[in-house]
Amino acid sequence: MKRIALLIVALAAIGSASAQVQFGEGQVSGSLETNTIYYMDDSTIGDTPEDRFGSNNYMKVDYSNGRFTAGVQVNAFLPVLQGYNDLATGRKFYLSSKYIQWQDDNYELLVGDIFDQLGNGLIFRSFEDRQLGLNNSLEGIRGAYNFGNYVQVKGMYGRPRLYTEYADSWVRAADVSVSLSDIFSMEESLFNIEGSYVNRNQSLALDNMIDFGMAGLTNPNLNMYSARANFGWRGLSLRGEYVGKGKDLAAAAQTAVAGSAILGEVGYNYNTFSIMGTFRQLDNMATRLSLYDSGIGNTLNYLPALTRQYTYMLANLNPYQVNTEGEIGGQVDACYSLRSEEDRYRYWNMHVNYSTFYTLHSYQSASGKSERLWQDFNFDVERQWNKQLKTIFLYSFQEWNPYHGYKHRTYVSNIFVGDVTYKFNRKNSLRVEAQYLWSDEYEGDWVAGLVEYSMAPKWSIFFSDMYNIDLTKTNYYSGGFSYTHNRTRVQLSYGRNRAGYVCSGGVCRYSPAYTGFNLVLTSSF
Amino acid sequence: MKRLLSLVVLMMSVMSLSAQQLPDVKIENAQGKIVSIRSVAKGKPMIISYWSITCKPCIQELNAINDALEEWREEADFEVVAISTDDARMKASAKTIASSRGWDFICLFDDKQTLKRAMNVSLTPQSFVVDANGKIVFSHSGYTPGSEQLLFDKILELKKKK
Numbered sequence: 001m002k003r004i005a006l007l008i009v010a011l012a013a014i015g016s017a018s019a020q021v022q023f024g025e026g027q028v029s030g031s032l033e034t035n036t037i038y039y040m041d042d043s044t045i046g047d048t049p050e051d052r053f054g055s056n057n058y059m060k061v062d063y064s065n066g067r068f069t070a071g072v073q074v075n076a077f078l079p080v081l082q083g084y085n086d087l088a089t090g091r092k093f094y095l096s097s098k099y100i101q102w103q104d105d106n107y108e109l110l111v112g113d114i115f116d117q118l119g120n121g122l123i124f125r126s127f128e129d130r131q132l133g134l135n136n137s138l139e140g141i142r143g144a145y146n147f148g149n150y151v152q153v154k155g156m157y158g159r160p161r162l163y164t165e166y167a168d169s170w171v172r173a174a175d176v177s178v179s180l181s182d183i184f185s186m187e188e189s190l191f192n193i194e195g196s197y198v199n200r201n202q203s204l205a206l207d208n209m210i211d212f213g214m215a216g217l218t219n220p221n222l223n224m225y226s227a228r229a230n231f232g233w234r235g236l237s238l239r240g241e242y243v244g245k246g247k248d249l250a251a252a253a254q255t256a257v258a259g260s261a262i263l264g265e266v267g268y269n270y271n272t273f274s275i276m277g278t279f280r281q282l283d284n285m286a287t288r289l290s291l292y293d294s295g296i297g298n299t300l301n302y303l304p305a306l307t308r309q310y311t312y313m314l315a316n317l318n319p320y321q322v323n324t325e326g327e328i329g330g331q332v333d334a335c336y337s338l339r340s341e342e343d344r345y346r347y348w349n350m351h352v353n354y355s356t357f358y359t360l361h362s363y364q365s366a367s368g369k370s371e372r373l374w375q376d377f378n379f380d381v382e383r384q385w386n387k388q389l390k391t392i393f394l395y396s397f398q399e400w401n402p403y404h405g406y407k408h409r410t411y412v413s414n415i416f417v418g419d420v421t422y423k424f425n426r427k428n429s430l431r432v433e434a435q436y437l438w439s440d441e442y443e444g445d446w447v448a449g450l451v452e453y454s455m456a457p458k459w460s461i462f463f464s465d466m467y468n469i470d471l472t473k474t475n476y477y478s479g480g481f482s483y484t485h486n487r488t489r490v491q492l493s494y495g496r497n498r499a500g501y502v503c504s505g506g507v508c509r510y511s512p513a514y515t516g517f518n519l520v521l522t523s524s525f
Numbered sequence: 526m527k528r529l530l531s532l533v534v535l536m537m538s539v540m541s542l543s544a545q546q547l548p549d550v551k552i553e554n555a556q557g558k559i560v561s562i563r564s565v566a567k568g569k570p571m572i573i574s575y576w577s578i579t580c581k582p583c584i585q586e587l588n589a590i591n592d593a594l595e596e597w598r599e600e601a602d603f604e605v606v607a608i609s610t611d612d613a614r615m616k617a618s619a620k621t622i623a624s625s626r627g628w629d630f631i632c633l634f635d636d637k638q639t640l641k642r643a644m645n646v647s648l649t650p651q652s653f654v655v656d657a658n659g660k661i662v663f664s665h666s667g668y669t670p671g672s673e674q675l676l677f678d679k680i681l682e683l684k685k686k687k
Binding site for chain 1: 545548557558580581588592593594612613614615617622625627636638639643644646647648651663665666671674675
């Protein structure tokens with residue numbers, strides 16, 4: 001507890017001095033974040049970790065002067081939180097990124113750790129996700145040049161970060177984007193064609209115990225390419241991407257296979273009506289940074305689940321985990337807003353979403369047939385009645401395959417949510433959520449609720465509870481408060497947290513159950 | 526722990542108040558064209574608000590700003606810029622939501638999160654008030670119903686300074 005107190009004092013100090021720093025013509029800015037947990041004994045959910053204290057901390061500092069910028073980020077795990085044990089064992093303090101950059105009107109040069117994405121990320125995305133404990137930035141050099149608004153070219157070369165170290169591989173990438181609408185002066189429309197190439201090079205002889213030849217992999221170079229087109233005219237938008245990938249040993253595959261992906265998107269909007277449909281097919285697209293490592297941080301590309309992401313507890317209990325070996329499916333989103341002409345505080349917002357995915361290959365299922373992996377039909381209706389009162393109703397029908405398509409078996413959940421916000425005056429408001437999950441399978445029925453009282457702009461207190469009625473009969477409760485002062489926000493809570501998966505980009509981190517105090521502080525300056 | 530504390534103390538020891546310039550980063554607008562964040566408001570003050578599909582208070586804040594916007598614009602000439610940080614997974618849904626909600630804003634899409642990193646946004650909602658010269662004069666994390674008024678108060682302060 002002494003360590004938590006020390007941390008609070010230190011971080012509160014930086015919060016209270018939130019400001020920018022001026023060095024001559026240049027300026028320094030940055031951010032600080034801590035996620036700290038003190039684990040308590042709770043026999044209901046299992047053993048208490050040996051070290052009751054866990055703290056993941058991040059500090060980023062940037063300096064800019066005209067067209068020049070530079071920055072560093074340091075991470076401190078004091079020690080690392082439970083569930084992030086692949087990131088570090090025990091305590092770790094290290095420089096997680098650094099860069100210097102020059103940006104002119106038509107060109108840009110960066111030396112250091114690169115965060116970037118080509119197209120939709122299907123062949124390359126380097127990014128940081130602190131919740132997932134993921135940072136696969138590329139340490140190297142990147143240059144980009146714009147030929148007016150007509151053509152943009154970009155190239156990069158470097159070695160990827162793998163957790164707190166670097167992978168033994170090298171990645172080079174090139175990207176070109178041509179704006180046909182600018183070349184042919186099509187002022188009312190958008191028409192781009194784009195292409196990318198990515199190469200990962202890694203020696204296949206770094207470990208005598210591994211015989212890649214036996215798995216059919218003999219080439220140390222993996223090549224991937226992407227071709228894309230984007231079109232927009234008035235309310236209509238069309239996007240397409242095709243990706244090809246050479247023979248590679250994906251984490252899940254026993255033998256080296258080539259991969260491919262197709263992404264298509266059609267959208268239309270008119271006034272306050274909007275609809276968007278997305279189709280995607282993935283065929284052996286999981287791509288590792290290093291052939292010698294595993295885990296969720298060992299990923300070169302971005303293959304997210306194209307399903308609705310919820311903010312309600314029960315709707316998020318069993319999120320879809322993308323099947324990178326082979327899946328085909330998509331989703332449709334439609335929104336409509338009906339608004340009063342006389343009163344801006346009276347309107348209806350309606351949203352319908354449907355997503356479904358199936359296995360792609362016959363070998364993925366015991367039956368040899370395409371099996372449903374996921375289905376979610378959901379809608380929500382939001383009604384702003386007046387300045388004081390807003391209500392939301394959400395329904396979701398979710399069907400998921402616990403065997404990832406191997407067996408013809410799915411679990412079905414029906415989720416109902418009611419959400420009411422009442423504003424007493426300009427500063428005080430109350431929000432109440434009531435949720436029910438009805439299912440005859442898996443863990444059966446759940447009920448959940450949340451009460452949150454806010455005093456704008458600084459304080460908010462909340463209490464929530466989630467209870468499994470049928471199988472485990474376990475309560476997952478949480479209560480706490482948050483305080484905000486300008487760019488600093490502190491949240492302190494105590495509760496019992498359910499084990500589950502946090503997913504992003506086709507990778508999911510298993511987060512173990514725990515009971516304890518949780519301090520989250522973010523500040524920027 | 527000692528090293529972290531030393532870093533915090535070091536950071537604090539070099540701090541002095543000043544206004545931060547908006548970084549020169551280009552991101553996508555609602556039409557899919559790449560635009561510079563510095564040029565979108567065309568010389569007017571602006572409120573920048575970061576949001577994402579999974580951030581419920583962010584959408585609450587944008588709805589609240591939109592509800593009050595007509596009245597606010599009678600008192601001051603400024604722009605509201607809503608920046609979605611949704612990546613490839615939710616960008617399409619973010620565009621659908623943004624175009625259907627009747628938001629009277631400039632909507633931008635930072636799917637590579639380049640601007641988010643450059644502005645050191647580690648938590649959403651995060652809002653900024655930027656003056657006509659591109660200097661950030663105020664920022665605020667989180668949202669509680671009613672706190673949108675803080676942003677407009679800062680816009681009014683800028684108007685008085687003119």
